[in-house]
Amino acid sequence: MLREEEQLAKAVVKLNAKLLGIVFGMLLGIGMFLATNFLVLKGGENVGQHLVLLSQFFPGYSVTFLGSLVGFAYAFAVGLVIGSVLGAVYNKVARA
Amino acid sequence: MKVRLGRAALKELMTEEESQDQLPSALLLAFAPMHRTAMGAAFGVVLGGLLFLMTMALVVKGGYPVGPTLSLLGHFFFGYTVTFFGAFVGLLWGLGVGFLLGWGFAVVRNLIVWSWLVLIRSRAEMDEYGDFLDHM
Numbered sequence: 001m002l003r004e005e006e007q008l009a010k011a012v013v014k015l016n017a018k019l020l021g022i023v024f025g026m027l028l029g030i031g032m033f034l035a036t037n038f039l040v041l042k043g044g045e046n047v048g049q050h051l052v053l054l055s056q057f058f059p060g061y062s063v064t065f066l067g068s069l070v071g072f073a074y075a076f077a078v079g080l081v082i083g084s085v086l087g088a089v090y091n092k093v094a095r096a
Numbered sequence: 097m098k099v100r101l102g103r104a105a106l107k108e109l110m111t112e113e114e115s116q117d118q119l120p121s122a123l124l125l126a127f128a129p130m131h132r133t134a135m136g137a138a139f140g141v142v143l144g145g146l147l148f149l150m151t152m153a154l155v156v157k158g159g160y161p162v163g164p165t166l167s168l169l170g171h172f173f174f175g176y177t178v179t180f181f182g183a184f185v186g187l188l189w190g191l192g193v194g195f196l197l198g199w200g201f202a203v204v205r206n207l208i209v210w211s212w213l214v215l216i217r218s219r220a221e222m223d224e225y226g227d228f229l230d231h232m
Contacts, residue, residue: 007124008128008213011128012128012130012134013128013129013131053165056153056163057153082146085141086139089142090131090134090135090138091134092134093131093133093137
């Protein structure tokens, strides 16, 4: 018979890779959308001169409202992959 | 928010295979610790892979200068450059740094859950024995 503490210590959290992917995707996507639109609304001479460097990896992305939608799609896709890989690798190693 | 589960509710949470001595799977799911090594490995793979892919994308794309902004990581990751060889150096650095981040995240998460568990238990004990003197 295992005591409660021992049972808890032996148990390991399992992650839902798909759900983690969607959560990461939404977080990154919304973050990118908000960051881009913040700079667009702020305005200025050279709008988002650093954030626009992401277009090197995300073709079509720009610091404009339309670009924020494109950026959301890209960031969501990247977050989806990151979360899914994170969950899959974690579960694989934790099970071993 | 205070959550109280009576014995009847706890028994409902238990599946048939679980004996009376075992904790309900729902409780294990809520309070089970996170696997530190697994979380470190997962973060390492993601960070290393990301850095590798980003570097390779810029190298393949070409141009002059290649990745002047990403190469600034070389200040922290010694030996890292935006080149084919540098992508592998970045992969190793990403694996190492990612592992530390993931491992640290799991340690902090487990510490918080453990503290929460201790708090819940001490509150439950206080509720149980709080009126002890009233019965003397």
